Amino acid sequence: MASSVTRESVLRRLGVPRLVNASGIYTDLGGACLSPAIWESIGEVNASFSSLPDLLDRSGEQIAALVGAEAARVVPGASAGIALMVAACIARGDGTVSEQLPGASGCAGQVLLQRGHRYNYARCVALGGGTVVEVGTESGTSADELNRAIGPDTCAILFPAHLGGKVSTLPLQEVVALAEPHRLPVLVDAAYMSYPLELISSYTDQGADLACFSAKYFYGPNSGGFILGTSPAIADVRAVDFTEYESGPFRNFGRALKMDRTTVVATWLALEAWLAMDHETRWAEYAVRVERIDRALADLPSVTSAPCCYTLDDRIAERAPVNALALRASGAGPAVDTVVQALAAGDPWVRCSQYDGALVVCVETVAPEDEEYLIERLRAAWSG
Numbered sequence: 433m434a435s436s437v438t439r440e441s442v443l444r445r446l447g448v449p450r451l452v453n454a455s456g457i458y459t460d461l462g463g464a465c466l467s468p469a470i471w472e473s474i475g476e477v478n479a480s481f482s483s484l485p486d487l488l489d490r491s492g493e494q495i496a497a498l499v500g501a502e503a504a505r506v507v508p509g510a511s512a513g514i515a516l517m518v519a520a521c522i523a524r525g526d527g528t529v530s531e532q533l534p535g536a537s538g539c540a541g542q543v544l545l546q547r548g549h550r551y552n553y554a555r556c557v558a559l560g561g562g563t564v565v566e567v568g569t570e571s572g573t574s575a576d577e578l579n580r581a582i583g584p585d586t587c588a589i590l591f592p593a594h595l596g597g598k599v600s601t602l603p604l605q606e607v608v609a610l611a612e613p614h615r616l617p618v619l620v621d622a623a624y625m626s627y628p629l630e631l632i633s634s635y636t637d638q639g640a641d642l643a644c645f646s647a648k649y650f651y652g653p654n655s656g657g658f659i660l661g662t663s664p665a666i667a668d669v670r671a672v673d674f675t676e677y678e679s680g681p682f683r684n685f686g687r688a689l690k691m692d693r694t695t696v697v698a699t700w701l702a703l704e705a706w707l708a709m710d711h712e713t714r715w716a717e718y719a720v721r722v723e724r725i726d727r728a729l730a731d732l733p734s735v736t737s738a739p740c741c742y743t744l745d746d747r748i749a750e751r752a753p754v755n756a757l758a759l760r761a762s763g764a765g766p767a768v769d770t771v772v773q774a775l776a777a778g779d780p781w782v783r784c785s786q787y788d789g790a791l792v793v794c795v796e797t798v799a800p801e802d803e804e805y806l807i808e809r810l811r812a813a814w815s816g
């Protein structure tokens with residue numbers, strides 16, 4: 433691994449200061465950090481050439497075996513995964529259709545989405561050549577409404593897993609049961625459903641044809657992810673992805689969604705490590721680190737603090753593990769906005785989240801060697 437001196441100097445040459453990320457896993461902040469072991473392994477991959485079609489096929493087999501799914505395919509992230517799943521459902525293995533996507537005419541391209549499931553990444557459907565058709569109202573969608581929306585132009589139903597528990601929306605199992613007589617594929621965006629581990633295979637186990645995941649959430653590359661699915665559905669994804677564009681018969685849809693061989697291998701290795709990781713220990717370590725930071729700030733008069741769980745995932749928050757410290761201004765101390773600005777001004781700069789009027793210091797993405805610096809900066813910022 434590069435020493436921090438080298439790392440800093442290359443960023444300095446670019447004029448981009450190093451960031452101590454106490455905010456969490458976000459694409460704009462670089463996703464996650466690859467482990468030293470994975471970094472070393474992909475160094476080996478980088479040092480020689482290999483066939484990308486072979487890497488994709490073999491890594492897909494490995495991932496499917498790891499999670500107990502029928503088939504899998506590495507893709508460049510979950511957003512690309514949505515586009516590729518949709519393109520696969522439109523082309524269904526037909527290379528002449530793949531060549532026309534996302535503008536194929538005369539093909540069924542409507543993707544149904546429960547109105548209550550409207551979310552940021554639904555626009556990736558259009559990237560794959562589909563059109564989102566919302567069904568029902570904000571207050572709910574009935575089985576009858578969804579059934580009546582299915583027609584000759586429908587190619588799939590999209591189900592964002594993180595919105596699965598929303599009141600008055602139909603749960604995945606009901607959507608799958610409803611789609612089955614129409615032989616309509618159900619696509620799941622399970623981008624951050626990689627913890628608890630048993631979630632990973634749960635969507636395809638419930639009958640979804642394809643489910644996509646983002647590698648950023650299991651300490652993989654920011655530009656990685658994978659799709660799980662049935663063998664025929666994954667074969668359809670394979671037929672539209674970036675491989676064999678030059679060597680095969682079709683100028684396939686997915687050519688612009690390509691990956692480095694290091695990304696493909698790192699995605700597989702990161703998933704393997706994630707599945708083998710002791711997650712109870714991971715959470716216990718967060719709690720210890722949060723407590724250490726809390727103690728180091730205890731004498732500041734202008735702050736009140738409370739350990740908390742900062743996550744996208746309400747189900748994890750319910751189990752109440754701790755990975756963050758919520759800091760609130762009290763007395764005559766600086767306001768949270770002022771503190772955020774002070775933290776952003778340093779080099780390295782520090783980024784925390786703001787939530788519900790508090791400054792949230794999430795330790796999950798803070799390198800242990802940066803913890804002292806983080807404390808120093810927090811103390812300086814709260815001292816005004």
Ligand SMILES: *Cc1c(COP(=O)(O)O)cnc(C)c1O
Pocket residue numbers: 459508509510511512553594621623624645646647648654656657
């Ligand atoms: C991050 C995220 C995505 C996009 O994943 P990428 O791998 O960054 O493309 C899609 N859906 C949800 C719910 C996400 O949180």
